[in-house]
Amino acid sequence: MTSVEEERPRALLAGASRRWVRLLPWGVAFVLCVALLPTTIQVLTADYGLNGGIASALAVAQATPLLLAVVRPLRAWYVIFTADVAGALALLTVDFEERLLWPFPPVGIVGYIGLCLALGLREPRRTLLLVWLATAGANVGLGFVAPHGTTAVTLLLTILGGVTLLLAAALRERYEVQRRLAEQETINEAERGRRTLLEERARIARELHDVVAHHMSVITVQADTAEYRLDELPPDVREEFTSIAATARESLGEMRRLLGVLRSEEAHGELAPQPGLTRIGQLVEATARAGMPVEFTPCDADVPEALGLSAYRIVQEALANVVRHAPGAPTRVSVSVSVSEPEPGSGSGSGSGSGSGSVAEGGARLTVLVVNGPPPEPAAGPLEEGGTGHGLVGMRERVRLAGGTLDVGPLPDGGFRVAARLPLTEKDFT
The missing domain is CATH 3.30.565.10 (Histidine kinase-like ATPase, C-terminal domain)
Incomplete structure (x- = not known):
């Protein structure tokens, strides 16, 4: 179940923080689909004189895939591009006025521009280049069979499609750069916080060393020199002072190892045996x-x-x-x-x-x-309250x-x- 959800493509602008931005591609696709579907049928039948059934089939193939373009724009392009070329060939079978655009009527160009916008926001540069080359190739190829000759207007789809693909790709890359900068800023902020924490730990370690090490050193020196400073110490007392000095030195060594760890130094603190x-x-x-x-x-x-x-x-x-x-x-x-x-029927111990x-x-x-x-x-009480x-x-x-x-x-x-x-x-x- 998880693998299927991971493979499911995300809609355009699905990562936007604002809800209206996430819904914008669906709204645009729905408006284009609803507006272009009847308009294409009307233009192809009334203006170009194409058969109503063929015009309806072409309108459905050219408009409804715009909804699919929100999620899978490349698949939608396969359908719409094929339908546009098929529509241009279908118009060769009818006699239409020279003033009308061919090979692609205005309604077809509007839908194709919307599709190019979706492609530019989703697909990589290589795919966009291939899409534009296919569009230009179809446009140039159809120009050889143009019923009224070739003009600059016949290349309108190639020009507008290329500009749309370029602008949409630039917008997408700009968004990606901003997103990566935001992520890097978040990482940098976390690193700054971690660095501040490490600096604070080092400062506490230094203070710990300054406060404790001095007193422990004094204890060590006093215990070591007690037999020389005090006359006629009993053997058990001398042994007690020796034990105190050894314990104090061991505590100093362990504190210095801990200090090295807190300072994150390449010292022997982390390498010393625990x-x-x-x-x-x-x-x-x-x-x-x-x-x-x-x-x-x-x-x-x-x-x-x-x-x-x-x-x-x-x-x-x-x-x-x-x-x-x-x-x-x-x-x-x-x-x-x-x-x-384990006992039969027993769970984890608590x-x-x-x-x-x-x-x-x-x-x-x-x-x-x-x-x-x-x-x-008990009357003496603990050493610490x-x-x-x-x-x-x-x-x-x-x-x-x-x-x-x-x-x-x-x-x-x-x-x-x-x-x-x-x-x-x-x-x-x-």
Whole structure:
């Protein structure tokens, strides 16, 4: 059904924005058809003395195809051109006055000019040239059998037809140029908007670097020099400062990679390896060194880089939320790959809580689970009051892009649970 609709030709001026312009070709064709049909019969019978039946047949063949010319002007030309030549030959069988035009009467010329206008608005230059050559050839050929001799008037159809074809083609090409300029202007506007967005992203990236990098560098320097500035530091305190400095340097490196991506530079930001499942252990260790009791169940499955990165970011954000809102709470982190068979009659899975996307009931999936209990000292309160909520939004977006589900929400004992399920195919892991 779609292929048939695509092959159906469009009417002349069908792409115009105004309705009256789109209806104009149909109106002109209808007026010409209604006006020329009886007029042609009257002229051929009364003025030229042609038989009424033949005149009626010629009038129908010369006028009614003008309606077809709105959609298929070239096919209409085949009919009208043949009818015009046949009419000229039919007039040779009757004796008409020398003052009357031949080979093409005035009504035939009017209809043919309207047809040439439609041809010029639709057909390419090569077709228009062939149409004009056929018209001129027929006009010259019929001149050899002219009953009253050849004059310049007998070439009237050739001249007027050529001028009409030329003007209509020029109008069509002008319209095409304007349309393409408008399209290009739209594309340029979109590109300007995109360039503005990229510039804004680069500006934000620079500000992010200026604001955060300085403070992170200060933290790194202070942690690195603590054992030299402070006397008789216990070994566990010295190890803690070393861990703080390493974490700060890692954060600086990751921020610089992100800065390169935001600036769209040909830097190492886009080419640097992204963290995956193998880096989650380091993330958990860093959190544990900060005084958070974390239990970790690793997963050594080989999953796609995009899913590994999503799992890493989900765990990273979940642990950050625990540190901010439930410091000291016991936390359990688990990453696993499970394969389940679909249950009979089951549809697509729909996660509970804040579901994002859907995962098929059957097949393999990567499950990321972060569960923390209540903080040991609720009176102390969280490290941060409130929050932006951007972390959970980012989690949902990552899970949605992976086609998985995300369940987040508080637990009855005062803890919090984050569970993400990301679908896998057989070729995604080994």
